[in-house]
Amino acid sequence: MKRILVTGGAGFIGSHLCEKLLNDGHEVICLDNFFTGFKRNILHLLDNHRFELVRQDVTLPVLLEVDKIYHLACPASPVHYQYNPVKTIKTNVMGTINMLGLAKRVRARVLLASTSEVYGDPKVHPQTEDYWGNVNPIGIRSCYDEGKRVAETLMMDYHRQNKVDIKIVRIFNTYGPRMAPNDGRVVSNFILQALRGQDITIFGKGDQTRSFCYIDDLLTGLIQMMEVDDFIGPVNLGNPDEFTILQLAQQILAMIGSKSKIVYHPLPSDDPTQRKPDITLARNKLGWYPGVSLKTGLKKTIKYFEDLLQSGQV
Numbered sequence: 001m002k003r004i005l006v007t008g009g010a011g012f013i014g015s016h017l018c019e020k021l022l023n024d025g026h027e028v029i030c031l032d033n034f035f036t037g038f039k040r041n042i043l044h045l046l047d048n049h050r051f052e053l054v055r056q057d058v059t060l061p062v063l064l065e066v067d068k069i070y071h072l073a074c075p076a077s078p079v080h081y082q083y084n085p086v087k088t089i090k091t092n093v094m095g096t097i098n099m100l101g102l103a104k105r106v107r108a109r110v111l112l113a114s115t116s117e118v119y120g121d122p123k124v125h126p127q128t129e130d131y132w133g134n135v136n137p138i139g140i141r142s143c144y145d146e147g148k149r150v151a152e153t154l155m156m157d158y159h160r161q162n163k164v165d166i167k168i169v170r171i172f173n174t175y176g177p178r179m180a181p182n183d184g185r186v187v188s189n190f191i192l193q194a195l196r197g198q199d200i201t202i203f204g205k206g207d208q209t210r211s212f213c214y215i216d217d218l219l220t221g222l223i224q225m226m227e228v229d230d231f232i233g234p235v236n237l238g239n240p241d242e243f244t245i246l247q248l249a250q251q252i253l254a255m256i257g258s259k260s261k262i263v264y265h266p267l268p269s270d271d272p273t274q275r276k277p278d279i280t281l282a283r284n285k286l287g288w289y290p291g292v293s294l295k296t297g298l299k300k301t302i303k304y305f306e307d308l309l310q311s312g313q314v
Helices: 012-023 085-106 142-162 186-196 215-227 245-256 280-286 294-310
Strands: 003-007 027-032 051-055 068-071 109-115 166-171 200-203 209-211 235-237 242-244 262-265
Touching: 003 012, 003 085, 012 027, 012 215, 068 085, 068 215, 085 109, 085 142, 109 142, 109 215, 142 166, 166 215, 186 200, 186 245, 186 294, 200 245, 209 245, 215 235, 215 280, 235 280, 242 245, 245 262, 245 294
Parallel strands: 003 027, 003 068, 027 051, 068 109, 109 166, 166 235, 200 262
Antiparallel strands: 209 242
């Protein structure tokens, strides 16, 4: 049994990770300021004597005794990270410094949840870990993508200078139950619009591509990366099956049986046209490959949002 800190533990990915780590027999400390996390995501864990909740912003120093740190805290959708871009980049920089300082003090292993956004609007397809990216450093997305690039820099420099035990994963589009309904992500947007009979809003022509990884597959990859000893990353974690945004919208409409119409809006600036992970490294180093199909994952995600709507929580 290990004592494990999960920053952003009340968020979409973090709450699932807390649950899985508890089920695996560990003690879990969830640290969250509830900017994009929800108490309802972890309500069912509060009675577990191996679970602790710390309501705190990751940009503030924290003194804890832990064996491992999953550093997930950061708004991850454009709606949220552009709402307060200065706070977003402070979370990425100061939050990561605080977690690395903690890891250095208590000799914990720390895993950074980085992002496919470090590749920007990629000129290489699919994206491999040795690609340096095509990022606009002064664009409206830079608080997040440049923030995560700096976070990766900090991880590597603490490792090289102070021998901190680090792991870096680059997470591609992930979806599933407990996604925030108001975060503007394409999967939750389309599902809620279809369930409500509203127009499905597609930005651009809908021919831009994304790869969608179900939450259970991602969790397996995160834990395998944390446990492996001879590899620090960075490593891509995502589903290599590639779909256009229009294909995703049509799939969701068909599964829900919705009569919603598809409408088109101008594409936001710096929106990537293609996004697909090359996961050769994850297969070779971790033996990891996602197994949940888009249809199977969407079925569970649609059910979650149906229940949320029926309970009046959105």
